[in-house]
Amino acid sequence: MEVLAYLIPISLLLGGVGLVAFIYTVRSNQYDDPEGDARRILSDEWDDKPKP
Amino acid sequence: MTAQAPTGTAACPGCLAAPAEPARPVPQDVQIALSLPGIHCSACIATVERELNAHPGVEDARVNLTLKRAMIKAAPEIRAADLIPVLERAGYEAHELDPGALSATQTDKAGRDLLMRLAVAGFASMNVMLLSVSVWSGATDATRDLFHWISAAIALPAIAFSAQPFFVNAWSALRVHRLNMDVPIVLAILLALVTSLWETTLSGEHAYFDAALTLTFFLLAGRYLDYRTRAVARSAAEELTALEVPRAIRLVDGIEEEVNVSTLKVGDLVLVRPGGRMPVDGKIVSGQSELDRSLLTGETLPVFAQEGLAVSAGEVNLTGPLTIRVTAVGEDTSLHQMADLVAIAESGRSRYTSLADKAAKLYAPGVHILSALSFLGWYIYSGDIRTALNIAAAVLIITCPCALGLAVPAVTTAASGRLFRSGMLIKHATALERLAEVDTVVFDKTGTLTSGAPALTNLGDHSRADLEVALALAEASSHPLSLALARAAREAGIKPATLRAVAEVPGFGTEGFYRDQRVRLGRAAWVGGEDGEQTAAWLVVGSQPPMRFTFVDSLRAGAAEAVATFRATGKEVILISGDTEGAVRALADELGIENWFAQALPQEKAAKVQELNAQGRRVLMVGDGLNDTAALAAAHVSISPASALDAARVASDIVLLGNDLSPIADACDTAIKATKRIRENFRIATVYNVIAVPLAVAGLATPLIAALAMSTSSITVSLNALRLR
Numbered sequence: 050m051e052v053l054a055y056l057i058p059i060s061l062l063l064g065g066v067g068l069v070a071f072i073y074t075v076r077s078n079q080y081d082d083p084e085g086d087a088r089r090i091l092s093d094e095w096d097d098k099p100k101p
Numbered sequence: 102m103t104a105q106a107p108t109g110t111a112a113c114p115g116c117l118a119a120p121a122e123p124a125r126p127v128p129q130d131v132q133i134a135l136s137l138p139g140i141h142c143s144a145c146i147a148t149v150e151r152e153l154n155a156h157p158g159v160e161d162a163r164v165n166l167t168l169k170r171a172m173i174k175a176a177p178e179i180r181a182a183d184l185i186p187v188l189e190r191a192g193y194e195a196h197e198l199d200p201g202a203l204s205a206t207q208t209d210k211a212g213r214d215l216l217m218r219l220a221v222a223g224f225a226s227m228n229v230m231l232l233s234v235s236v237w238s239g240a241t242d243a244t245r246d247l248f249h250w251i252s253a254a255i256a257l258p259a260i261a262f263s264a265q266p267f268f269v270n271a272w273s274a275l276r277v278h279r280l281n282m283d284v285p286i287v288l289a290i291l292l293a294l295v296t297s298l299w300e301t302t303l304s305g306e307h308a309y310f311d312a313a314l315t316l317t318f319f320l321l322a323g324r325y326l327d328y329r330t331r332a333v334a335r336s337a338a339e340e341l342t343a344l345e346v347p348r349a350i351r352l353v354d355g356i357e358e359e360v361n362v363s364t365l366k367v368g369d370l371v372l373v374r375p376g377g378r379m380p381v382d383g384k385i386v387s388g389q390s391e392l393d394r395s396l397l398t399g400e401t402l403p404v405f406a407q408e409g410l411a412v413s414a415g416e417v418n419l420t421g422p423l424t425i426r427v428t429a430v431g432e433d434t435s436l437h438q439m440a441d442l443v444a445i446a447e448s449g450r451s452r453y454t455s456l457a458d459k460a461a462k463l464y465a466p467g468v469h470i471l472s473a474l475s476f477l478g479w480y481i482y483s484g485d486i487r488t489a490l491n492i493a494a495a496v497l498i499i500t501c502p503c504a505l506g507l508a509v510p511a512v513t514t515a516a517s518g519r520l521f522r523s524g525m526l527i528k529h530a531t532a533l534e535r536l537a538e539v540d541t542v543v544f545d546k547t548g549t550l551t552s553g554a555p556a557l558t559n560l561g562d563h564s565r566a567d568l569e570v571a572l573a574l575a576e577a578s579s580h581p582l583s584l585a586l587a588r589a590a591r592e593a594g595i596k597p598a599t600l601r602a603v604a605e606v607p608g609f610g611t612e613g614f615y616r617d618q619r620v621r622l623g624r625a626a627w628v629g630g631e632d633g634e635q636t637a638a639w640l641v642v643g644s645q646p647p648m649r650f651t652f653v654d655s656l657r658a659g660a661a662e663a664v665a666t667f668r669a670t671g672k673e674v675i676l677i678s679g680d681t682e683g684a685v686r687a688l689a690d691e692l693g694i695e696n697w698f699a700q701a702l703p704q705e706k707a708a709k710v711q712e713l714n715a716q717g718r719r720v721l722m723v724g725d726g727l728n729d730t731a732a733l734a735a736a737h738v739s740i741s742p743a744s745a746l747d748a749a750r751v752a753s754d755i756v757l758l759g760n761d762l763s764p765i766a767d768a769c770d771t772a773i774k775a776t777k778r779i780r781e782n783f784r785i786a787t788v789y790n791v792i793a794v795p796l797a798v799a800g801l802a803t804p805l806i807a808a809l810a811m812s813t814s815s816i817t818v819s820l821n822a823l824r825l826r
């Protein structure tokens with residue numbers, strides 16, 4: 050049962066990381082144009098470097 | 102959501118109201134919003150952005166494909182009118198949007214807030230569920246206690262954050278001594294937490310932390326669905342409003358300047374070009390033209406306009422430029438005065454109780470009494486307050502309105518999505534339920550059943566030579582009747598005659614010389630004809646007697662099908678119009694409508710609808726004009742086409758996006774199916790309760806049974822709703 054001492058914090062941490070990542074995507078307007086973003090990856094513009 | 106008229110979902114990042122005044126002390130960048138209904142792929146995005154960014158003065162342009170919109174940041178001297186041709190050359194249709202009208206959606210704060218709470222509840226419930234599963238599968242003693250303590254540590258802060266909307270709603274209901282759906286929810290959540298904490302401190306066997314969290318998660322999911330559906334409709338409705346950019350041309354010392362309508366003052370001079378809509382109420386100072394008043398009165402015959410005539414906001418100038426002196430602006434214009442009528446008419450509708458409210462009224466007191474009784478019963482029987490409290494909490498959790506909370510929003514989301522794809526925008530939350538009850542349909546004529554575009558009826562009555570002259574004259578004007586005449590003649594293979602000195606006389610018609618004879622096409626009085634009941638234009642060649650070209654308003658696509666479907670499903674169809682009797686009778690005969698009223702004033706339209714209401718009828722009103730707004734608001738449920746005046750669209754529950762009327766009849770069908778699904782969902786939720794509640798009251802319910810009952814009922818309800826798509 051000693052393994053629980055690692056597993057529980059790990060599971061909590063992973064859940065927390067998922068939650069923080071989700072909050073970050075919402076805060077940075079990443080759901081404003083889902084359809085457009087899905088298409089933009091097909092365009093080869095800004096493939097070398099990100100748009101300034 | 103692809104090939105349709107402008108659609109919308111969420112926010113447009115940082116679109117601030119564009120300053121419309123041309124001169125500002127400090128030049129500032131402007132935000133321009135364009136609607137691009139034709140874009141659909143990655144190549145479109147790339148082309149539009151490249152073309153716009155290449156235009157001098159444009160700093161940044163970004164396309165939003167979901168909203169089919171482009172947001173442009175540009176130097177102050179750039180106007181949308183400069184950019185639209187750039188896109189049209191590249192092959193994309195573009196319309197200017199008023200960023201002021203869009204700004205309401207720019208930060209979708211409420212939606213984002215709900216989404217955050219939903220996410221926190223989701224992640225927390227997943228973690229707690231992991232711990233609970235190990236307890237259910239046999240963890241005992243110290244391990245179980247540890248797991249319960251960890252669950253408590255996650256659940257308490259998570260619920261304190263994510264269940265806030267329920268706390269707020271329940272408190273606002275309790276404060277005015279009323280019960281709503283949120284009161285039992287909050288009681289269930291709080292009681293579950295309190296008993297679970299108590300059990301945990303006593304190393305008890307059952308803790309309901311997972312149930313409290315999943316309950317919050319499912320209910321928030323329902324709330325969020327509900328919110329999304331309405332946000333999509335609201336944003337699309339806003340886009341319709343934003344397409345009419347409130348601009349006017351003000352004359353200052355003879356110099357034209359483009360200004361925002363809101364900056365106009367009484368006494369200003371405003372120039373209205375042919376084809377333009379009156380921005381304000383006023384009096385004509387100079388110019389002659391004809392005015393189309395159909396949106397205000399329902400009349401199809403244009404009115405002759407000259408110096409001294411009073412004009413109202415919303416009328417359309419047809420032929421010549423008019424200069425008007427402003428007599429009323431903003432709230433004082435005749436457009437806004439209709440609002441009083443609408444406010445009175447609307448009071449009847451607010452009394453409607455939705456199915457969800459009816460269910461809540463039965464449900465909320467029911468569960469409270471049930472759980473109080475089981476608490477009392479067990480307390481008397483066992484004398485142990487801990488057992489009694491545990492059982493009361495179990496009863497509350499099991500009867501939790503998870504399925505009830507999802508039953509309505511899941512169905513309305515599915516049904517609204519389906520109607521949206523067929524071109525209908527559901528603006529009001531209970532519009533679908535009300536639409537399902539309709540038994541009488543009232544139509545407006547001009548602009549609703551008819552397209553507002555005239556069509557020539559008596560082409561065959563005229564000789565070829567006359568038609569050639571008429572066509573030549575008609576092509577010199579952009580008056581709707583001239584356009585219709587020219588189109589009909591061209592389709593019949595007529596070639597225009599060669600005329601000399603063709604000139605349009607605004608307000609009267611066009612004239613010219615044909616083989617040294619003067620020829621005229623225009624109003625009866627000017628040409629020498631007699632005004633009849635039908636819309637007509639007259640042609641005179643030299644000294645011959647004048648000839649009459651008659652027109653009817655052409656039927657809107659799908660109008661006949663919609664009326665036929667309504668009649669086939671046993672609904673009474675009534676036509677009420679402000680137009681003349683002849684025109685209304687002709688249309689009623691064509692569509693087979695027996696019950697019709699002509700020359701109705703706006704008040705009479707509303708009174709007629711209220712009379713039908715008083716007879717116990719459920720009226721669906723379909724109309725587009727300012728004269729319909731009161732009737733739209735008075736009706737049980739109302740629909741207006743996208744071409745309607747803003748005031749009419751605001752007053753109606755559903756907006757028809759396309760030109761075709763036939764989706765209206767299908768919408769009634771979808772609405773009936775949707776309410777059937779909602780009722781089914783209520784029954785499913787009840788069945789689950791009938792099975793699970795006796796177990797809870799008998800004290801046999803465990804957290805595992807509660808979790809199973811909750812999840813299965815919620816999932817069944819959602820799946821049942823999806824059948825509607």
